[in-house]
Amino acid sequence: MGATETTAKTILRKHKGVDSWFVSSAGMNLYRGCPHNCAYCDGRDERYRVEGVFERDLVVKVNAPELLARELEPRRRRKPSPGGFMLLGGGVGDSYMPIEEHYRVTRRALELLDRFGHAVHILTKSTLVVRDVPLLVKMAREGRALLSMSFSTLDDDVAALFEPGAPPPSARLEILGRLRAEGIPAGIFLMPLIPGVSDSEEAVAAVFERAGALGLEYVIPAGMTLKGGRQRDHFLGVLDRFDPSLRPLYERLYTENRWGAPQGEGARASENRVNRVAAASAIPKRIPAACFPPAMDPRWRARVMLSQMDDMSRLHGLGGRYRELEKVTAALPEGLFMTLDGALDALKKTERDLILALLDGATPPEYSRLLGEGPGLDKGIVG
Ligand code: SF4
Incomplete structure (x- = not known):
């Protein structure tokens, strides 16, 4: 051909x-x-x-x-x-x-x-x-x-x-x-x-x-x-x-x-x-x-993970504010992570901790649970 x-x-x-x-x-x-x-x-x-x-x-x-x-x-x-x-x-x-x-x-x-x-x-x-x-x-x-x-x-x-x-x-x-x-x-x-x-x-x-x-x-x-x-x-x-x-x-x-x-x-x-x-x-x-490129920008890594968590919390029929947190992360000031805390003040502690952990390159257990096994999942921490 x-x-x-x-x-x-x-x-x-x-x-x-x-x-x-x-x-x-x-x-x-x-x-x-x-x-x-x-x-x-x-x-x-x-x-x-x-x-x-x-x-x-x-x-x-x-x-x-x-x-x-x-x-x-x-x-x-x-x-x-x-x-x-x-x-x-x-x-x-x-x-x-x-x-x-x-x-x-x-x-x-x-x-x-x-x-x-x-x-x-x-x-x-x-x-x-x-x-x-x-x-x-x-x-x-x-x-x-x-x-x-x-x-x-x-x-x-x-x-x-x-x-x-x-x-x-x-x-x-x-x-x-x-x-x-x-x-x-x-x-x-x-x-x-x-x-x-x-x-x-x-x-x-x-x-x-x-x-x-x-x-x-x-x-x-x-x-x-x-x-x-x-x-x-x-x-x-x-x-x-x-x-x-x-x-x-x-x-x-x-x-x-x-x-x-x-x-x-x-x-x-x-x-x-x-x-x-x-x-x-x-x-x-x-x-x-774990499969993302290592050179991925931390903010984009966090945004993609929050977006995936939102999809999965819907799939499991759970509530969750992951989409809102993704928007908050998108709006964070460029670069200077030292200033992030102020920008997250309006959030609950669990929500703030989640964003900070994601920006820090961590994979919180909540993420792994939402993406993987469904049975036994409680309401997301961000509910
Ligand atoms: S779905 Fe993909 S593999 Fe199939 S015809 Fe279209 S481009 Fe090709």
């Missing part, structure tokens, strides 16, 4: 800070279009302007390594980086799609990230990532590498229909086991869970079980979005081949919503089901702080 070679003007997409799901502060798309051909792929949405047939008309940014070398040059940096991961993956194509074997733009990007001392978070469905294991092992020793595999199901037969161009889930699990054995921190993005296809309690529990057996660091489940237009039409065509009787469920779930999020009772039931299974597992449901 060939690709159209193109030259880009810029390559790095810098975020405003560090996001709490991928712990990334920048990302890049080296390819457009994706032969993995996942039925639910968001990259088909017209908003991304990927022209032609998504799974066939591939585009490679051949000058990406040269651009990246220029953009990573420290002298060009106007303000300090928040120090999150550089995300390789997601978006409009898998960075380890088969043509990467020929073009090696991902490989060269990885080498550059290493050379400039950055941390990388790879999100892929491809087994080709094993090619770069020696380099990832080296980066992981310095806390600068994280590998996530995405799954919508563990069932190879179901995946053959919904992700026909991607390596089967069994092969992806094998790679994850290998990476963990090599000392590379790794986990699962269990997304999207396909309504009526892969979001049953048993199916989700099986993923947590396999992840536990492989010693993975996290499993992050999420539902499916479906935006009207190319993405929805393509997906429903595949769904009809799987089980046409599921159509009415989708008509109810995916009504008009700008973000394509599922709506109504069915969406809540699915979310509750997944949350129940997730809450019963001791595996973290977000990337844990």
Whole structure:
């Protein structure tokens, strides 16, 4: 399978800070279009302007390594980086799609990230990532590498229909086991869970079980979005081949919503089901702080952790003021930590202590408990 070679003007997409799901502060798309051909792929949405047939008309940014070398040059940096991961993956194509074997733009990007001392978070469905294991092992020793595999199901037969161009889930699990054995921190993005296809309690529990057996660091489940237009039409065509009787469920779930999020009772039931299974597992449901890049800015580290705690306190059905504390942390004066105490005076002592501990680089037991084991959790200390 060939690709159209193109030259880009810029390559790095810098975020405003560090996001709490991928712990990334920048990302890049080296390819457009994706032969993995996942039925639910968001990259088909017209908003991304990927022209032609998504799974066939591939585009490679051949000058990406040269651009990246220029953009990573420290002298060009106007303000300090928040120090999150550089995300390789997601978006409009898998960075380890088969043509990467020929073009090696991902490989060269990885080498550059290493050379400039950055941390990388790879999100892929491809087994080709094993090619770069020696380099990832080296980066992981310095806390600068994280590998996530995405799954919508563990069932190879179901995946053959919904992700026909991607390596089967069994092969992806094998790679994850290998990476963990090599000392590379790794986990699962269990997304999207396909309504009526892969979001049953048993199916989700099986993923947590396999992840536990492989010693993975996290499993992050999420539902499916479906935006009207190319993405929805393509997906429903595949769904009809799987089980046409599921159509009415989708008509109810995916009504008009700008973000394509599922709506109504069915969406809540699915979310509750997944949350129940997730809450019963001791595996973290977000990337844990132990996997964050060591050079991450302390304030961003604290903000991401508070944001994760807020997500988890919702998942466990607990109250909590973590979101408010995240806002307080965002508003703290720059740099001078000596002045922090005054800025936190309006808070309760437990809240103040939590923020100070996070800024100090600690991982409070409350954080570990919220991210991991759900059973037996009391109300958060910040309730
Ligand atoms: S691997 Fe990712 S980018 Fe490629 S088709 Fe699947 S969801 Fe889309």
